[in-house]
Ligand SMILES: Nc1ncnc2c1ncn2[C@@H]1O[C@H](COP(=O)(O)OP(=O)(O)OP(=O)(O)O)[C@@H](O)[C@H]1O
């Protein structure tokens with residue numbers, strides 16, 4: 001109250017002084033009076049503008065807006081970007097107050113701040129983790145939802161131990177890459193083009209589809225679909241037709257996996273006029289330039305693919321991962337057969353297991369044997385015989401078990417036919 005009285009008294013004396021000054025200037029000369037009046041008006045206008053800023057930055061004004069000038073909070077609280085840069089030199093307790101419950105300081109957080117390096121793609125505000133935060137790979141796997149893919153890989157595919165290990169390795173590489181991105185650590189995207197080698201029916205296409213799903217879930221592919229292509233889909237017979245044909249397939253595959261089966265057929269060393277080389281050149285270009293949008297998987301027999309890479313070093317250098325699919329042994333083929341039957345609610349009677357195993361031992365050494373695919377084909381024939389056998393007695397009462405059970409008799413004809421060589 002007393003301060004207000006004093007303020008108004010001083011203002012009164014100040015205005016009186018101005019009035020006396022103006023009166024004296026009027027007495028002295030009209031020109032001097034004009035100058036004094038102009039200066040007074042200018043000062044009054046400036047004071048009016050300054051008053052608002054002055055009020056906003058006064059300690060009471062700042063306080064009313066939750067800004068306390070007496071702490072570091074003022075600097076870091078006004079600019080979240082600056083706040084991020086200052087983490088590590090700001091006391092942890094203060095940071096916690098500034099950023100709320102999202103920040104969980106750990107033991108590592110008390111370590112001195114190392115130079116933060118952030119990639120542009122992950123520096124969106126609120127996305128990047130603080131250097132003292134931690135992640136677990138289990139949580140990252142869960143976040144990406146890839147546990148299902150690994151579970152399917154394990155339960156739906158028999159054997160293939162080295163392949164599963166390699167898929168796990170690729171998954172780990174990408175999980176680490178993702179975790180690093182969350183901290184804003186920059187790195188180029190890992191090269192994901194692959195080559196699957198192995199005989200027919202060993203699960204190459206099946207694993208490629210799972211890989212596409214895995215890459216989509218981890219965010220390395222937008223769509224995660226698989227486009228299957230062979231030489232005829234990519235290479236044309238006449239001049240000028242190969243490039244549009246190849247580009248059409250590439251367009252369809254964008255955002256997913258282009259799976260080129262029997263990829264070695266693209267290159268024909270003996271034919272200098274072959275348009276396969278034109279297709280390979282386009283593929284090489286796209287594999288380099290569009291590696292963020294497309295993953296190419298080349299598949300084929302190992303020896304032929306090795307020769308293909310020898311003749312096409314450019315292609316070889318673009319393939320980062322080689323997965324080898326080995327032929328299955330009898331026990332694995334039998335287990336695959338049982339798994340396939342189980343999925344369709346059939347099963348092999350004990351004698352049928354023996355019969356089927358004997359059949360496989362003969363069949364697997366014959367030409368055109370296609371591993372798991374031959375098993376599937378043979379079991380489809382067995383189902384046919386099973387149905388035919390039951391249908392032969394239309395008046396018989398059939399139990400649920402009989403409808404599910406494949407007998408040795410349903411296999412034996414296959415065994416008898418083992419001399420035939422079809423896939
Ligand atoms: N290890 C396995 N366990 C269970 N089923 C399998 C296994 N390997 C392959 N199969 C099944 O066998 C069939 C053929 O597999 P797929 O088409 O993936 O083989 P491929 O190697 O691509 O053959 P190709 O070289 O002839 O194209 C599919 O139905 C697949 O599910």
Ligand SMILES: [Mg+2]
Nearest residue numbers: 204205206261
């Ligand atoms: Mg295949």
